[in-house]
Amino acid sequence: MxxxxxxxxxxxxxxxxxxxxxxxxxxxxxxxxxxxxxxxxxxxxxxxxxxxxxxxxxxxxxxxxxxxxxxxxxxxxxxxxxxxxxxxxxxxxxxxxxIPHYDNFMHFMLPLYIALIGMMIVYTMYYYGRLKASLVEMAILIVIVTIGLGGVLEMGEYTYDKYLSQGPIGQITGNTQMQGSPTQDPLDDTMNDLFTDTAGGIVGALLGVLLIKRAEKKGGHWKIADEIENMV
Structure with a gap:
């Protein structure tokens, strides 16, 4: 390979x-x-x-x-x-x-990807006996973690705009502002980002649950668990 x-x-x-x-x-x-x-x-x-x-x-x-x-x-x-x-x-x-709503698109898709990867990891822990939890509990855990990561990202964006965007780092990145968009002011943008992060996390977790149920319905398990287990 x-x-x-x-x-x-x-x-x-x-x-x-x-x-x-x-x-x-x-x-x-x-x-x-x-x-x-x-x-x-x-x-x-x-x-x-x-x-x-x-x-x-x-x-x-x-x-x-x-x-x-x-x-x-x-x-x-x-x-x-x-x-x-x-x-x-x-x-x-x-x-x-x-693109006016590209920011909303990204704040939906990135948490979706993160939540789906999180479900893969949590399911692996469950399947190999390292975690005792139901599918609902796994999904809730992943959604909460995803929301937390979204909050950390928003704090990072605020810090960059407030203290770094006009300095040497800002010159490297083109002095762009991370909060606010062509259609929203910074506050509305931040709150909509958090809501969209949550929606993406929920969809990603539910997609993981559906993939697990589909695999188990066929009499097996989600094969990604074997691949993740073999990573280490």
Whole structure:
């Protein structure tokens, strides 16, 4: 298995091809944005972040001291989608400014991805006897954690806008304001983000529950648990 030719076991041809396409696209996009910048030519930092994200996602051994061997394909696809929509679309291409409700879209999708990955991890702990909980309790736990992460993100955005956006860090990122949007003032934007984070977390958790029930209905279990267990 290599970066440009992924060949993980028990992976469908569709997953392999999608993984290959996303890896290559993000690699090319990261290099291009690092050299030429994004929509305004001043977003090179996001190209660097794209390349760093690819390295971290594809070299977990290096960054975890060999505690994690490889990330399951399902989780890698979700992580790559997060990089694509956030760093490429939202930041480098400026879609947060160009598309009025792109911010709402991202505040729904990112928590959805996070909640779905969280359900995969919690279910693995449950299936291998490390956690005793019902599906409802798992879902509630993941939604609460997702809401908390959304709150932390909003505090980070406020801190950046208040103290960093006009300094050296702001010059690197183009002095953009993270709170507020073309259609909302900062307060409305923050509260709508939190509500949308919650909705995305709920949908992601429910999707995880549905996938678990579908697997169990077929007389087995959600196979992602085996892949996550074999990561370590």
């Amino acid at each position: 290599s970066f440009l030719n992924p060949n993980p076991e028990d992976t469908s041809p569709l997953q392999k091809n999608l993984l290959r396409i996303m890896r290559i696209f993000l690699l090319v996009a990261g290099i291009y944005i690092t050299i030429f910048g994004g929509v305004n030519g001043a977003e090179r930092i996001f190209g660097i972040l794209i390349l760093v994200a690819l390295v971290i996602i594809n070299s977990p051994r290096v960054f975890t001291g060999n505690r994690i061997r490889a990330i399951p394909v399902e989780i890698e696809l979700l992580l790559l989608a997060m990089v694509l929509f956030e760093l490429v679309g939202g930041d480098a291409l400026g879609l947060y400014v160009k």
